[in-house]
Amino acid sequence: MNNTISIFAFLCLFLCTNLHTQSNADNKMKVKKMVIEGLFYTDHQPISIEIEDGKILRISRIEKLSDPEMEGIYIAPGLIDHQVNGYLSHAFVGEELNLEQVQKITKAFWARGITTYVPTLTSHRSDLLLKNFGKLSKIIQDEIVSLSVPGFHLEGPYISPIDGFRGAHNKAYIREPNWEEFSQFYEASGRNIIEVTIAPELEGAIDFIAKCRQLGIVVALGHHNGTTAIIQEAVDAGASVSTHLGNGCANTIHRHDNPIWPQLAEDRLTASIIADGFHLRPEEVQTFYKVKGPERTILVSDVIRLAGLPPGTYEDFDQEVVVTPEGKVMMPAQNVLAGASFLITEGIKNMMAFTQCSLADAVHMASRNPARLLGLHDRGEISPGKRADFVLFKLNKDGSMDIRKTMVNGVTVFEVE
Ligand SMILES: [Zn+2]
Numbered sequence: 199m200n201n202t203i204s205i206f207a208f209l210c211l212f213l214c215t216n217l218h219t220q221s222n223a224d225n226k227m228k229v230k231k232m233v234i235e236g237l238f239y240t241d242h243q244p245i246s247i248e249i250e251d252g253k254i255l256r257i258s259r260i261e262k263l264s265d266p267e268m269e270g271i272y273i274a275p276g277l278i279d280h281q282v283n284g285y286l287s288h289a290f291v292g293e294e295l296n297l298e299q300v301q302k303i304t305k306a307f308w309a310r311g312i313t314t315y316v317p318t319l320t321s322h323r324s325d326l327l328l329k330n331f332g333k334l335s336k337i338i339q340d341e342i343v344s345l346s347v348p349g350f351h352l353e354g355p356y357i358s359p360i361d362g363f364r365g366a367h368n369k370a371y372i373r374e375p376n377w378e379e380f381s382q383f384y385e386a387s388g389r390n391i392i393e394v395t396i397a398p399e400l401e402g403a404i405d406f407i408a409k410c411r412q413l414g415i416v417v418a419l420g421h422h423n424g425t426t427a428i429i430q431e432a433v434d435a436g437a438s439v440s441t442h443l444g445n446g447c448a449n450t451i452h453r454h455d456n457p458i459w460p461q462l463a464e465d466r467l468t469a470s471i472i473a474d475g476f477h478l479r480p481e482e483v484q485t486f487y488k489v490k491g492p493e494r495t496i497l498v499s500d501v502i503r504l505a506g507l508p509p510g511t512y513e514d515f516d517q518e519v520v521v522t523p524e525g526k527v528m529m530p531a532q533n534v535l536a537g538a539s540f541l542i543t544e545g546i547k548n549m550m551a552f553t554q555c556s557l558a559d560a561v562h563m564a565s566r567n568p569a570r571l572l573g574l575h576d577r578g579e580i581s582p583g584k585r586a587d588f589v590l591f592k593l594n595k596d597g598s599m600d601i602r603k604t605m606v607n608g609v610t611v612f613e614v615e
Pocket of ligand 1: 353365420421442446
């Protein structure tokens with residue numbers, strides 16, 4: 199762990215008046231015992247959480263918060279985003295990917311309340327994917343990164359090559375499922391690929407899905423034009439989630455025979471959605487949410503490397519990409535969206551606005567639900583035994599989150615002065 203952050207984290211702990219801490223000199227990223235207070239995100243009532251060795255020990259109801267400065271500050275589980283292609287000009291399929299870039303992304307996410315994320319590698323050359331999974335297998339062992347990156351997501355290259363369904367994935371890199379090639383990626387990653395997005399209608403896809411499940415890899419259906427029968431076969435083989443449902447789909451589809459209805463109708467599929475206000479219309483978000491409900495809807499950002507950068511014209515995916523002042527990421531040549539620029543905090547705000555769901559439900563879609571999907575049993579909820587990953591925030595009038603403090607594994611990793 200880098201010294202500046204380490205010192206910052208410990209200063210925060212000692213200076214913060216509402217915390218009663220006892221540092222553990224032997225372990226830089228764990229504080230032996232402490233108590234943190236806030237308004238519980240589910241019922242808006244004050245609670246006190248005891249933390250020991252980075253885990254939640256006990257949660258108690260209290261009459262009022264002991265520090266008046268904590269007035270109006272909510273405490274919720276740290277947010278989890280399992281589709282992150284890049285951020286702040288760095289992409290996980292970048293030729294120059296390195297540890298420093300991933301640390302930078304991790305720390306920037308901490309400042310936005312995201313305590314766990316899954317680097318997502320999209321369709322690319324075999325040698326590049328192999329090289330970057332190899333780099334990531336080492337990067338994931340870093341003290342900072344390992345806290346927040348539980349593994350990797352491979353989206354493509356085994357997806358539909360058809361325009362519209364392939365979205366912004368470069369056609370030249372799209373191919374049929376190849377278990378031998380994937381096994382090389384998997385080994386290069388240190389067996390840390392935890393999710394794969396695939397098109398089920400491709401030759402060999404069903405067999406590929408079954409093999410992924412044998413390794414415990416979560417299989418997502420995305421960028422596909424699967425029929426009802428094929429989607430059911432894929433789910434029978436172990437697919438459990440739709441990647442950004444409603445996107446990675448042609449603009450014009452058959453009113454009966456399209457891949458959206460069968461994915462909505464299939465209860466065994468959780469839906470991940472990009473609720474940034476551009477990828478789906480509010481009424482699509484409403485409908486998907488009404489069908490899938492608060493337990494089987496997941497927010498993902500799908501942020502690309504241009505996220506966090508000023509609006510303008512950039513080159514990405516070997517093509518011209520425009521980030522509009524409103525935050526829309528467009529590929530003008532094909533008139534398609536090329537990923538997103540808003541983080542899942544924006545999705546939480548939009549879910550509440552579009553569906554009138556509660557803060558608790560919106561937060562669950564960005565914490566508990568993805569943790570359950572990915573089998574991350576140590577996080578995603580505020581309950582005894584779980585990792586002490588928290589986001590503390592004020593809720594602005596428009597539903598946006600004003601992040602005040604983020605804790606990972608019981609340590610403050612971000613705090614507003
Ligand atoms: Zn996609």
